[in-house]
Amino acid sequence: MSTTAGTAVRAQEKEETDRSGDLGGGIPRWVLVIAVVVAWVALWSVFRGQDTLVLRGRDSTPLHDDLTGFRDAVLASRDTNPVIGLTTAIAEGFRNVFDFLQRLVSVPAFPRPVPQVGWLGVTALAAWVALAVANWRISLLVTGTFLAYGLLGFWSDSIDLLLVTGLAVFVTVLIGMPLAVAVGTSRRAKAVITPVLDAMQTMPTFVYLIPVVLFFGIGVSGAVVCTLVYALPPLIRIGGYGISAVSTTTIEATDSTGQTSWQRLLKVQLPMARKTIIVGLNQTTMAALSMAIIASYVNGPGLGKPVLQGLIRNDVGSSLVPGLLIVLTAIMLDRTTTAASERADLAARGHGLTGRTRQVLLAVVAVVALVCVYLSRTVLDLAEFPETGWGTSLANGLDSFVGSVVGALDGPGEVFKNAVTYGLLNPMQSLLAESPWWLAALAIALVAAALGGLRALLPAVVCLAGIWFFDLWNDAMVTLNMVLVATILVMLIAIVFGVWMARSHRVDVTLRPLLDAGQTIPAFVYLIPVLALFGSTRFTAIVAALVYAAPAAIKLVADGVKAVPETTLEASRSTGTTSWQEITQVQLPMARGSLVLAANQGLLYVLAMVVIGGLVGAGALGYDVVLGFSRSEEWGKGAAAGLTIVLLGIMLDRIGQRAAARTGEGVKVPLRRPSSAVAG
Structure with a gap:
């Protein structure tokens, strides 16, 4: 040297x-x-x-x-304990909202044999939203992802996963943004909130399930709450950082005009931290989605259920197909939120469709989407995704492929396992x-x-x-x-x-x-x-x-x-x-x-x-x-x-x-x- x-x-x-x-x-x-x-x-x-x-x-x-006695006492006091009464009411609210959304887009809305809006309408609306918040490439990605849900035979489970994730993220934003503002504008609030976030992020996700089930029960309410708890810290951390990172020079300039702290927050800090906040929303969405399989342990709806059932049966193929759909969903949501955070900056530099051309395109696609919604409400074949058998074929193919790989790696894998076991473990x-x-x-x-x-x-x-x-x-x-x-x-x-x-x-x-x-x-x-x-x-x-x-x-x-x-x-x-x-x-x-x-x-x-x-x-x-x-x-x-x-x-x-x-x-x-x- x-x-x-x-x-x-x-x-x-x-x-x-x-x-x-x-x-x-x-x-x-x-x-x-x-x-x-x-x-x-x-x-x-x-x-x-x-x-x-x-x-x-x-x-x-x-x-x-x-x-265990504490748990039994809590359960015995459901009718008299105000805390249990409150959590029960919140759980019931989550169930009612989810049931409404589910009948709207994913399960039969009796007496209708199909949802209120069928697969064609849901896919078209999702494509339009992606075009509105991002760009046409993301719109194509969203369309392909939704078609994959149906073609592989997991339409209802996939839409249920998106509903649970969306509901959890919505509540996360309602709770997390005020806390992010507090973290970004108050050192005292940051000193109090940060250790709590540290504990929440250090705690393995499965640990959430024990108290969540005790206070909120199983099913969609338990799934939403445990997802909410896990997804909350990223938004607070990153959003708070974005707000606190606004330059002091800019803040001093606004103070000189006589703005109140509330006006400064709404007109300066939040707009200037918008991109960072959307990045926080991106990570929060990914965190919420990562709870998909774990939430199935509390009977949460979504793609986690077929993954878990395949794991229980040790059926690799049948668990890999919904697992791959979860990955595809994660990529779709990640790319969509990322593109949404970058769209304004790209448009300001003249990239992509802007101005009247973009407005006309959005209007045309909106009309097409509304037509698709109408057709999905009136034509049965456009409301319920037809059976294709592609999912079963892919599962069988993956099972065969994994079996071949396992057979090829069995010897080296055993050597590696023994080396780690006897040398370290x-x-x-x-x-x-x-x-x-x-x-x-x-x-x-x-x-x-x-x-x-x-x-x-x-x-x-x-x-x-x-x-x-x-x-x-x-x-x-x-x-x-x-x-x-x-x-x-x-x-x-x-x-x-x-x-x-x-x-x-x-x-x-x-x-x-x-x-x-x-x-x-x-x-x-x-x-x-x-x-x-x-x-x-x-x-x-x-x-x-x-x-x-x-x-x-x-x-x-x-x-x-x-x-x-x-x-x-x-x-x-x-x-x-x-x-x-x-x-x-x-x-x-x-x-x-x-x-x-x-x-x-x-x-x-x-x-x-x-x-x-x-x-x-x-x-x-x-x-x-x-x-x-x-x-x-x-x-x-x-x-x-x-x-x-x-x-x-x-x-x-x-x-x-x-x-x-x-x-x-x-x-x-x-x-x-x-x-x-x-x-x-």
Whole structure:
């Protein structure tokens, strides 16, 4: 390495050390972590198997029984408890609105044997809306997507999915925009709201179902509420950021004209933050759609039901077809909202149809759409999509294709599975789960202190105390092990592909759209092919989490490596360094902040798959949550498991954020960036 390049890296390291306030008196953090792990292994060899707090099978503790008793008391007080009365009324309102919309466009509106508006009218109206808010290309995409719903035999389920998503997004906007305004205009409101959003985004989606079902019941009301809770944080975060990012110069200029704060908000801040707010709406819509399959666990309508039924039967083909329609829907909504956010700017620069030409085109298409609506109300064949059998044929073809792929990958897949299981999974689980609880807690706290200092140590201690309190310590350690193993694999993949993308423009252009598309796919869809390959095991959950988390981590690593100054690279090349030396001695060291941030986000993405993994043999906390959800007598244990997952997530998030901040890259990245618009 050249003197200039080496000096740059050493200067960065010195600056980070000075800023970080290491508890080890300037000792590098990786040395402290290794020292803690070595001491931990030494003590583990002495105390192994003692005080591990194992809770066998379906055993429960008095705390779990008390939580179940709380659930029973809430249910018994439905007629007298005002809170239950309110949530019941809200649930009934959601059901009534959804039933009206469903009879309007997706199911027979008795005594009519078909909906009020048939498939032709719905497709034509959707195409016109896409043309009005975006452009003709998006209109064609929407038309093709709606035709795919019918041709593949899932018209009603697909429209129901759009209705639930639309209803949840509508309510999200009603609740989220006032909160986004508060976050964007008030530091005090931001300080109060942000920790709540952190907890909501750290909490795995399945955990929402336990309290939602208790207060809102199952069916469409439960589906809308759990979707609403999951989709709310992105709109508040991104919308609030857009409002707060309006330049102070502009705000001061409006103040000089005597405008009130309300006028300033309506006439200046919201219009200038419009594009950012629409980006927030984009991510909120993607988040709502990603709940499609999970909502089916509370009898939510939509495409999640056939996906879930196929998974239960282990029928890969029949679950992949609706899964692909969910992906197609995600792409359609992502591209539509993205194009809508860009249309005004493009029109201002003279791109696309504008002015009278656009108005005439919209009017003509509106007339055609109204004619299609009329025909769909009067002609039976244009109201109910005809059976084609294409869905069954595609399912059979996909089943055969997946079977062939599984057969071809069976040998290498088994080798990879054994290598990860015996090389990482089993040893780490033995250390975490077979250590006395006090030893594991002490070691984790010391690792947190080494990586993130006191500001990581304090939340780690609080979260560890909470995990111990909820009486599922051993299951928490098993879950933590799977999360850490999956994150290690994510980072290995992220470093390889991220560096490759950063060093090759052609690779970046090729892979980035694939990564963007990967982030639009709901988490459950990843489970289908992985389940076919590895069966129902904990390794299946790890691989599914790995695939789900990799796109975000790869892009973060690529962007971090790409940000290394070109002058530094040229200085190192002038001394004759090889490509390997340039990567390992210059680019990766100078991109350490991005690497830590990628690891943090990888952890959170992996943690989001914990409960889903519990459905396919992962066990531990994921299984406890599913058990508590499916069996009323286990509700308390499931609730404790859900809270334990939340505490694990908060602890890992805080450690990762503080570690990233101490390497100069402490930027908060919202959990689950599902769309290219946001990732860009």
